[in-house]
Amino acid sequence: MTALTISLVLVLLLVVFGLLFRIQILTAIFSGSTNREIGTSNRVNALLMLVFMVVGGALFFYSFVQAYPKMNPPIASIHGHAMEKMFWTTMVVIGIAFVITHILLFVYAYKYQHRDNRRAYFFSHNNKIEVIWTIIPAIVMATLIFAGWKAWTRITGPAPKDAVVLEVMGKQFNWLVRYPGRDLKLGVVNYRLIDASNDFGFDLSDKASMDDFTASEIHVPKGHPVLIKIRSRDVLHAVYMPQFRVQMYAVPGMPTRFWFTPTTTTDEMRAKLGNPAFNYELACNQICGLGHNAMKFIIVVDEPDDYQAWFAAQKPNSQNADLMASFKQMSKQTGLGQGGSQEARKSSINETGESPATMPLSAQSSL
Amino acid sequence: MATNMTGSSQAQGGIGTAAAPATTHDDHLHEHDHHDQHWLWKYVFSQDHKMIARQFLITGMFWAIVGGALSSLFRLQLGWPQATLGWLEPILGKWVVGGKIAPEFYLALVTMHGTIMVFFVLTAGLSGTFSNFLIPLQVGARDMASGFMNMLSYWFFFLSSIIMFSSLFLETGPAASGWTIYPPLSALPQAIPGSGMGMTMWLVSMVFFIVSQLLGGVNYVTTVINLRTRGMSMSKLPLTIWAFFLTAILGILSFPVLFSAALLLVFDRSFGTSFFLSDIYIAGQALPNQGGSPVLFQHLFWFLGHPEVYIVIMPAMGMVSEVLATNARKPIFGYRAMIGSLIGISLLSFVVWAHHMFVTGMNPFLGSVFMFLTLIIAVPSGVKVFNWLATLWRGNIRFTSAMLFAIGFVSLFISGGLTGIILGNATLDIQMHNTYFVVAHFHLVMGSSAFFGLFAGVYHWFPKMFGRMMDEKLGYIHFWLTFAGVYLVFMPMHYVGIAGFPRRYYAWTGFDAFSQFADLNKFISTAAILAFFAQFVFIFNFFYSIFRGRRATQNPWNSTTLEWTTPIIPGHGNWPGEIPAVYRWPYDYSKPGSDKDFIPQTVPYSATPESNLPYEQELSE
Numbered sequence: 001m002t003a004l005t006i007s008l009v010l011v012l013l014l015v016v017f018g019l020l021f022r023i024q025i026l027t028a029i030f031s032g033s034t035n036r037e038i039g040t041s042n043r044v045n046a047l048l049m050l051v052f053m054v055v056g057g058a059l060f061f062y063s064f065v066q067a068y069p070k071m072n073p074p075i076a077s078i079h080g081h082a083m084e085k086m087f088w089t090t091m092v093v094i095g096i097a098f099v100i101t102h103i104l105l106f107v108y109a110y111k112y113q114h115r116d117n118r119r120a121y122f123f124s125h126n127n128k129i130e131v132i133w134t135i136i137p138a139i140v141m142a143t144l145i146f147a148g149w150k151a152w153t154r155i156t157g158p159a160p161k162d163a164v165v166l167e168v169m170g171k172q173f174n175w176l177v178r179y180p181g182r183d184l185k186l187g188v189v190n191y192r193l194i195d196a197s198n199d200f201g202f203d204l205s206d207k208a209s210m211d212d213f214t215a216s217e218i219h220v221p222k223g224h225p226v227l228i229k230i231r232s233r234d235v236l237h238a239v240y241m242p243q244f245r246v247q248m249y250a251v252p253g254m255p256t257r258f259w260f261t262p263t264t265t266t267d268e269m270r271a272k273l274g275n276p277a278f279n280y281e282l283a284c285n286q287i288c289g290l291g292h293n294a295m296k297f298i299i300v301v302d303e304p305d306d307y308q309a310w311f312a313a314q315k316p317n318s319q320n321a322d323l324m325a326s327f328k329q330m331s332k333q334t335g336l337g338q339g340g341s342q343e344a345r346k347s348s349i350n351e352t353g354e355s356p357a358t359m360p361l362s363a364q365s366s367l
Numbered sequence: 368m369a370t371n372m373t374g375s376s377q378a379q380g381g382i383g384t385a386a387a388p389a390t391t392h393d394d395h396l397h398e399h400d401h402h403d404q405h406w407l408w409k410y411v412f413s414q415d416h417k418m419i420a421r422q423f424l425i426t427g428m429f430w431a432i433v434g435g436a437l438s439s440l441f442r443l444q445l446g447w448p449q450a451t452l453g454w455l456e457p458i459l460g461k462w463v464v465g466g467k468i469a470p471e472f473y474l475a476l477v478t479m480h481g482t483i484m485v486f487f488v489l490t491a492g493l494s495g496t497f498s499n500f501l502i503p504l505q506v507g508a509r510d511m512a513s514g515f516m517n518m519l520s521y522w523f524f525f526l527s528s529i530i531m532f533s534s535l536f537l538e539t540g541p542a543a544s545g546w547t548i549y550p551p552l553s554a555l556p557q558a559i560p561g562s563g564m565g566m567t568m569w570l571v572s573m574v575f576f577i578v579s580q581l582l583g584g585v586n587y588v589t590t591v592i593n594l595r596t597r598g599m600s601m602s603k604l605p606l607t608i609w610a611f612f613l614t615a616i617l618g619i620l621s622f623p624v625l626f627s628a629a630l631l632l633v634f635d636r637s638f639g640t641s642f643f644l645s646d647i648y649i650a651g652q653a654l655p656n657q658g659g660s661p662v663l664f665q666h667l668f669w670f671l672g673h674p675e676v677y678i679v680i681m682p683a684m685g686m687v688s689e690v691l692a693t694n695a696r697k698p699i700f701g702y703r704a705m706i707g708s709l710i711g712i713s714l715l716s717f718v719v720w721a722h723h724m725f726v727t728g729m730n731p732f733l734g735s736v737f738m739f740l741t742l743i744i745a746v747p748s749g750v751k752v753f754n755w756l757a758t759l760w761r762g763n764i765r766f767t768s769a770m771l772f773a774i775g776f777v778s779l780f781i782s783g784g785l786t787g788i789i790l791g792n793a794t795l796d797i798q799m800h801n802t803y804f805v806v807a808h809f810h811l812v813m814g815s816s817a818f819f820g821l822f823a824g825v826y827h828w829f830p831k832m833f834g835r836m837m838d839e840k841l842g843y844i845h846f847w848l849t850f851a852g853v854y855l856v857f858m859p860m861h862y863v864g865i866a867g868f869p870r871r872y873y874a875w876t877g878f879d880a881f882s883q884f885a886d887l888n889k890f891i892s893t894a895a896i897l898a899f900f901a902q903f904v905f906i907f908n909f910f911y912s913i914f915r916g917r918r919a920t921q922n923p924w925n926s927t928t929l930e931w932t933t934p935i936i937p938g939h940g941n942w943p944g945e946i947p948a949v950y951r952w953p954y955d956y957s958k959p960g961s962d963k964d965f966i967p968q969t970v971p972y973s974a975t976p977e978s979n980l981p982y983e984q985e986l987s988e
Contacts, residue, residue: 003454024840038765045766045843049774052850060858067862070883087795094785101752101781108759109774112695113766119964120696120957121761129757130704130750137749141742141788148742148792149735155794156731172558172649194648201648230728234649235552236661238726238801242867242880245798249727251661252551253645256728281880285801285869287545288552289559290470293872 038114046113053106073242074273076264076280076301079155080245086147093140159259163225166218168282169200170230170237170250173291175282176200177218181211181316191233192334197326201233202317203337204327211316218282218299220262221307227259240285241299243269249286262301269301412522414514415939419521420500421832424825426528427492428906431818433532434483435899441476444468446892448874462540470873474543475561477871479535481546482569484814486576487531489679491524493821494618497682498587498611500828504930505605507596507949509940512589516582523579527572534568542569545871547672550643550664554635557650566636570629577622577629584622587615596929598949603968605928605953606699609706610685613713614678620717621674628667635659662727669720676813677716680780681709683820684751687773689953690823691755693926694770695762696964698954701754708747708754715744725793726800734793741791748784752777763957763964767924768842769827775850776819782854783812786861801871804864807857815853822846822905829909830923834936835916841908845901852898859887927967928953951983 075081112120167186169176176199180186187202187209194201202209220226230239232250239258240247248258270278284295302310317323331337413419440459443452451466462472499517503510511517534541543561544553548569556563591604591612604612634640635656643664644656692699699705721729721737755777764770786808789795799805822845829837868881875881922931929949933941947969955966960978972979972987979987 021838021841025838028840041839041843042764042766045771046764048847052847056851056854060854063859064862067859067884067887071862071865073867073880083794083798086792087789087798090789090792090795094788098781098785101756102778104756105759105774105777105781108756108762109764112759112762113764115763118763120763122698122957122959123700123757123761124698124954125701125703130701130754133753134746134750138746141745144788144792145739145742148738148794151794152731152735152738155797156734191646191648192653194653234647235555235558236549240801240867240869242798247726247797247800251728252647253658254660254662254728277879279879281878283869283878283880286549287474287871290474292474293869293874294877296877 038116042114046110049106049109053102057102074264074269075243075245076262076269077244077246077260078263079151079260080243081263082151083245086151090144093144155260159227159257160225163227163259164220165227165229166220167229167231168218168239168250170232170234170239170284170288170295171199172234172289173284173295175239175284175295175297176214177216177297178212178214179311179314180208181213181314183208183211186229187212187317190336192336193327193330194233195326195330197322198330202323202327204317204324205331205337210318213314213316215314218297219307219310220299220301221304222262222265222268222301224304225259225261227257230256230258235288236286237284237288237295238286240283241280242283243280244299247285265301265303412518414510414518416499416503416511416514416517417832417937417941419517420496422521423491423495423499423524424832426525427488427496427821428909430483430487430492430528431902432906434480434488435902437476437480437483439896439899440468441473441480442892442895444473444873446889448876471540471543471560473873474545474559474871475540475565478543478545478548478561479531479541482531482542485546485675485679486573487528489814489817489821490580490675491576493817493824494611494614494678494682495521495524495583496821497607497686497824497828498583498615500832501607501930502587502590502611503594504831504933504937504941505608505928506591506594507599507929507942507946508590508594509942509946511586512594513586517586520579520582520586523575523582527575527579530568530572530575534565534572537564537568539563539565541565547665547668548632549668550632550635550661551647551649554632554644555647555649555654570633570636573629574626577626580618580622584615584618587611588619591615596946596949599929599968602703603949603952605685606688606702606705606709607682607685609709610681610688613709614681617674617678617681617713617716621671621678624667625671628664628671631667632664662724662729665724665727666721669723670717672723673720674716676809677712679817680813680820681712683776683817683823684709684780686820686824686827687776688755688758689928690769690773690827691758691777692954692956693827693924694765694767694773695759696765696956697758697762698952698956699754700757700760701750702952702954704750705754708750711747712744715740715747719744719791722791722793722796725796731793738791738793742788744791745784745788748780752781752784766843767826768837768839768846769823771843771846771850772819772823772826775846776816776823778850779811779816779819779853783808783810783816783857787812798867799864801869802864803860803868803870806870807860807864810860811853811857815857819849822849825909827924828930829912829916830919830935831930831933831937833913833916834919835912836919836923837912837916838908841904845904845908848901848904849898852894852901855894856891856898859891863887863891925963925965927955927965929968932967932969 075084165184165186166177166179178186178200185208188206189201189209190203191201193203200214202212204210228239230248230250232252234252237250238247239250244260244262246258246260248256250256264272266278266280270276280299280301282297282299284292327337410418452463452468453466456463462469499511539560541561542548542553542565543559544566548566552558553562553566591608631642635642635644641656641659643661644654644659647654647656688699688705719737719741721733722741725734786804790799790805790808826837826842863884866881866884868875868884919935921935929947932947934943949968950971951966951968953968957964958966958978961975966975966978972983976984976987
């Protein structure tokens with residue numbers, strides 16, 4: 001019944017609209033305004049241009065100021081601070097260009113509206129000003145490119161030798177994380193060895209993988225470089241950690257990496273934000289299927305001492321009976337993972353292609 | 368209406384010969400029964416560029432409504448994630464489960480919205496319509512170089528449309544891996560339901576679409592090069608033609624690469640190859656594929672995908688230049704710089720594709736190179752904007768509906784283009800990649816502004832297309848609602864993006880980091896849905912005016928270009944007699960000394976001694 005009423009109302013509204021439209025046309029014809037080439041509406045539109053600029057500009061400014069405190073995710077990495085500065089500097093530069101060009105656009109539109117007694121100024125080109133407004137943007141762009149390039153090279157450059165290494169693997173629809181264990185070497189994995197108890201596909205014939213361990217949260221020490229090795233075992237995913245300004249795709253068959261230095265522990269950030277429930281989050285930022293928006297993982301930034309304690313308390317693969325049993329079975333079934341560590345490493349398609357940290361976190365060496 | 372269209376066999380005989388007979392006689396042909404056949408060749412399998420243009424336009428409008436409606440649906444989900452949408456069940460059936468839009472349907476919606484808008488509306492609907500309509504009319508040709516290929520171009524597009532539209536009704540749903548269809552998600556049906564039959568139909572449809580684009584593109588380029596009328600040198604072409612010409616070249620060079628990507632993906636999907644697949648364990652099974660690279664696909668895709676955004680925007684730029692000059696009653700400022708910047712943009716568009724891939728694991732050195740090349744594009748784009756502004760300066764502006772949309776285009780192009788400077792910077796893209804900042808950026812700079820170019824074109828050339836005028840008042844209402852609507856949608860979307868909200872999320876509720884903008888998303892959704900409904904003002908105006916609009920005069924905008932020298936309703940062959948020759952550039956508006964404020968291209972310098980510039984005076988002697 002309601003649906004019927006609503007559709008009736010809609011139909012009536014359309015009829016009313018149609019009638020008004022017809023009346024408008026007829027009155028226009030009778031008043032003769034259709035014969036005048038340029039009438040009142042030209043002045044109205046010109047004025048609206050100005051109104052749009054003023055009202056629109058004010059609304060934009062107001063909403064921006066309102067939203068500003070909410071639109072900056074807290075920053076917790078060294079390069080994040082540099083990026084933030086570059087972002088807002090660039091925003092100011094483009095903001096200036098935005099304001100100037102829009103003022104010119106709307107003011108010209110208003111000011112040079114049609115007048116019967118005026119004639120447009122025949123002005124087809126002027127090489128001098130054209131050169132000027134080509135060169136100025138070119139210089140501004142060159143500056144921005146240079147700053148961006150320098151930062152980009154630094155951020156994507158090789159990780160410091162003493163970086164803490166961990167590996168994140170994306171799958172539909174969650175993240176898996178492993179650490180290299182006490183030998184600080186990530187062991188060999190092979191996707192063909194994956195099964196329910198061996199999510200990573202550890203090849204346990206490689207000694208280096210025996211002391212690897214998996215974790216249900218990412219822990220990283222504050223103030224120490226962290227190298228995240230990234231891979232995917234099914235479709236594309238992207239490791240996105242907004243507070244650390246970190247993003248890198250997880251690509252099946254092609255390991256990727258990203259390193260950063262966290263600057264603020266979770267507890268410090270909780271205190272700073274006044275939000276005891278705050279957590280650093282890892283999200284997936286490349287469409288990966290139905291659960292794309294559910295791939296949340298918690299990152300905990302610890303004081304180095306706490307990190308060390310957490311690290312020491314983890315249970316290595318060798319103590320995981322389910323995993324060992326699963327590996328034995330899969331190894332028999334597939335004929336893989338029987339070649340001993342050196343050979344396995346060589347034949348492994350999943351080798352991350354980068355030697356793990358050679359210099360451990362100073363605290364780790366005492367473990 | 369019937370009398371508008373021509374296509375008698377006699378007229379066809381006249382194509383390409385300068386002294387074609389008058390073709391306005393076929394009004395009466397239509398009245399006889401034995402011309403039933405003609406009806407089919409006239410309206411359906413027409414080889415007349417003007418009819419093909421109208422076919423592209425109407426099909427494009429159909430697609431735009433579909434694409435817009437899909438976006439309204441997913442904006443409902445994003446604005447009101449907790450709402451019960453049971454009332455949609457009668458329309459959407461099983462895609463609404465317990466009052467909720469199903470997640471797989473949500474992803475299908477965003478995928479199809481993107482595909483439809485980019486390819487079917489803004490490529491085929493925009494460039495297909497106006498390249499077809501304007502190239503022969505503005506260069507002074509009787510028709511396209513090959514009318515038959517031109518007809519095929521439309522029908523391949525039609526076939527492609529049918530296939531894509533049918534895929535919306537599949538049991539497993541249409542393609543749902545994003546309009547960029549990155550494998551492995553798009554390659555493996557076990558990864559997402561849409562990658563089954565839906566993806567197959569997407570690929571088949573896209574192959575036909577590419578064929579259509581290539582047939583059209585070759586035709587446009589050939590026509591512009593070979594069929595210009597006497598005196599129409601390349602430096603006398605209207606900027607519209609330059610834009611269509613370069614657009615067609617971009618299409619010819621880049622669409623084949625998408626074709627190869629699609630083909631390889633078909634191989635991976637159906638024939639067990641591993642171009643894009645490697646080391647995959649999915650649905651409890653390790654796949655045998657080894658050695659492929661998903662990043663390779665992205666390179667191939669964006670080698671088309673980036674020129675594609677210029678394929679979308681350049682025709683709009685050309686038409687906007689034309690509309691601005693005509694209605695400011697001023698020559699376009701810096702005609703040669705405008706051509707130069709179009710050429711610059713075209714060249715650069717081929718060497719910037721990997722700025723879509725800064726964080727895909729591509730070698731960071733490549734990232735530096737592509738950042739450099741990408742940011743250079745700001746320079747020719749800036750030149751265009753400044754030239755448009757200078758064109759308005761000291762003009763005598765008539766605010767026709769077309770002019771309003773042209774000014775709106777410049778505004779949107781600036782607003783959206785500037786944020787490209789952020790995204791083109793690899794460092795800043797680390798944070799912004801795939802967030803709503805990107806969504807806001809490209810919807811302004813190539814989505815909305817291309818739409819504005821399209822509207823400007825329709826309002827401006829409607830009299831030539833249908834012999835009648837569109838209603839100006841409705842045009843004003845349409846413009847102001849749309850202009851305000853677009854900004855209300857996409858300005859706040861930047862805020863959401865700066866906060867890091869990822870795109871293609873069904874809901875953000877799972878994350879604390881993305882929980883602060885629920886109200887803003889509601890606002891954006893409301894504005895988007897209202898702006899969508901405002902388009903029906905245009906639809907009404909369009910169809911009403913075809914049948915009942917005010918009758919047009921021959922040159923309603925007092926324009927200088929050739930199309931306005933044809934009869935009000937040009938017949939097949941466009942000019943009843945000889946094709947007029949061209950003597951001057953297309954922007955002689957308000958020339959000092961001339962008593963009228965425009966001098967058509969067909970007026971020789973010898974006829975206008977009072978307004979000739981010194982070098983023109985020499986030419987006339």
